Amino acid sequence: MRLTHIGVHPLKSGAARSVTSASVLPRGLRDDRSWMLVDAEGRLVSARESRALLTVVADTSTTDPTVAAGLRLRAPDLDDLDLAVPTGDTVPIRLHSLDLHAVPVPEADAWLAKALGRDDVRLVWCDDPTRRRLQPGFSVETDHTAFADSFPVTIASLASLRRLDDWITEQALERGEEPPEALPMERFRPNLVVDGDEPFAEDRWRSVTVGAVRFRVAKPVGRCVMTTIDPGTLTTGKEPVRTLARRRLDDGKTLFAVHLVPETSGRVSVGDEVVAD
Secondary structure (H helix, E strand, O other): OEEEEEEEOOEOOOOOEEEOEEEEEOOEEOOOOOEEEEOOOOEEEOOOOOHHHHHOEEEOOOOOOOOOOOEEEEOOOOOOEEEOOOOOOOEEEEEOOEEEEEEEOHHHHHHHHHHHOOOOOEEEEOOOHHHOOOOOOOOOOOOOOOOOOOOOEEEEEHHHHHHHHHHHHHHHHHOOOOOOOOOOHHHHOOOEEEEOOOOOHHHHOOEEEEOOEEEEEEEEEEEOHHHHEOOOOOOEOOOOHHHHHHHOEEOOEEEEEEEEEEOOOEEEEOOOEEEEO
16 A cells, blocks of 8 residues: 555644655654644634634745744735734633634634634634543543544545445446546545555554555544535535445444554655554
């Protein structure tokens, strides 16, 4: 197998940023999901609630070496916004069912109100990922991450995506419908994409080594409505959740890709050999 794509998401639910090489730390890929939006009560705001968030391009020096600020935000019809890494006190926030703390960035409030069309959105930054503990039963005490939903890294297989696209086509034909275009991997927002193994071979993986960096497999990824949003048109359909529910349903969850926890640090690059066991 080979690594074919690396994706970093500096802003949770923001546009995915493609890079050719990335630094892997215990918390995951450097700068991945280090920034997040919350509402006035401190609860996560994602593209589930504000689809326009998918059009917000957030870059750090990790995703764009020309960025000198801590974070640069871009959105259609708005001037770029450069933000320094904040240094203030933390405030309580809520990520799904998790009570966490983060540093607010009030300098972004007015810009975000224009970008998303709502004035209750606030930007926060994860100053210390080591405070975040991961799901018991699938992690050890020292595992941690920033604002990822569950685990530090997600890896997906192009072979599995091709099989999923075949299933979607088959079901469309069964219903007498025109088959849709193949789904882009972007719908699943993985950090690492590989090719060269059998479809859904990742179900059997216990560990993965990418180049010289070793990862532990935590669990499969349960997919939600986010995968049904077209990041280009911001419209919502039924796929891939409808087909995954028929073909990849386990304990009420529709599964695609797997979560990883880094066991070593280092650098991964597109083209690296990938070994799974």
